[in-house]
Amino acid sequence: MPELPEVETVRSALAPVVTGQQVMAVYVGRKDLRWPLPEALDKQLLGCRFAAPTRRGKYVLMPNDNGQVLLIHLGMSGSIRIHEAKPELAKHDHMMLTVEADDGGHRYIVLNDPRRFGWVDLFAAEDMATHKLLKDMGPEPLGNAFSATHIQTVFANRKSPVKNALLDQRLIAGIGNIYACEALFKSGISPRRRAGSITAGRADKLAHAIVTVLRAAIAEGGTSLRDHVQPGGEIGYFVQKLSVYGRDGLPCVICETPIRIIVQSGRSSFYCPSCQR
Ligand SMILES: [Zn+2]
Missing domain, CATH: 1.10.8.50 (Helicase, Ruva Protein; domain 3)
Structure with missing residues (x-):
């Protein structure tokens, strides 16, 4: 199960790929993972531009210029792949974001989760402090509040x-x-x-x-x-x-x-x- 270091590795891999880049296409293959996915997730993300991704606990947080945050939780078995060429989606590939790239091409970010204990959410950035998964979370062990x-x-x-x-x-x-x-x-x-x-x-x-x-x-x-x-x-x-x-x-x-x-x-x-x- 991905823990803080694994999720931090995912965040740092996503950072150079998504930061400042626009979402050109969105594929969402299911209506739910662990819980139902946000309504019209694909349409909501299409065209947005991501800011630098952050991490909270075991969650990757990807803020965008619509004032929203895309939250990715990898659950027990979830993983992220980044492709330079459009991949054939495989079984358990539940979501793919196509983002523009500085070289004029695209990058394809694929979320795979065989056991579907993971989750994706999209919420208003202003609701960060009250989000059900985030509000009761203790301090980051690598942050200043931990001692x-x-x-x-x-x-x-x-x-x-x-x-x-x-x-x-x-x-x-x-x-x-x-x-x-x-x-x-x-x-x-x-x-x-x-x-x-x-x-x-x-x-x-x-x-x-x-x-x-x-x-x-x-x-x-x-x-x-x-x-x-x-x-x-x-x-x-x-x-x-x-x-x-x-x-x-x-x-x-x-x-x-x-x-x-x-x-x-x-x-x-x-x-x-x-x-x-
Ligand atoms: Zn010993």
Whole structure:
């Protein structure tokens, strides 16, 4: 599932392609993904010009000169491809935007989502603060509002495991299963520890680990973009350097204790029972 670094990679791939460019054609193949798509989405987008895309949590936000914002959520399995030549649309390609390009040609932006847990919305920019997916979202972990103090404040008195608290988008935006596991390993905190028991010292390590892990993954995503051989490749799926996620039974990179896997709220948690307390 795309998390903050993957979505950030998609945003940075879209930025040079869409910024300042006009939408020349829109294909919308379905009336719904996870939820119904906006009415006449194709007609609403046709002819608009995009400003620079931004990101909030796991959402790509593409403002346009109609005073609207196109929101793209990749869900569990969604991906974006950017083509220089018009592609044959494949199964699960639900949307394609054709934008003009500086070289006189066009670029084709395709949204593919086999499991359809993703979503696309178009809303007035002034409604950003009240949008149902955005209004309750916690601070960006790479932004100024995020700190050890923030972690301590929002985790205080929580009986749920710290792993579950990290996945709660209302507390911190953008962290999913992979980077929650990695950040907990890096900070030496057990995923089973009660969120409310995180002391100032642990909160400090955790805040630092979250930022480090996310920044490293974003850098990795940037590398994957530069190394892109196939122009039709899915953007935002790259091989991360992971210490615990997906490594159950393999030796811990620090102490060689086998990495353990447990299920918390239906999600797999990977951790070192020796390094993480
Ligand atoms: Zn270990």
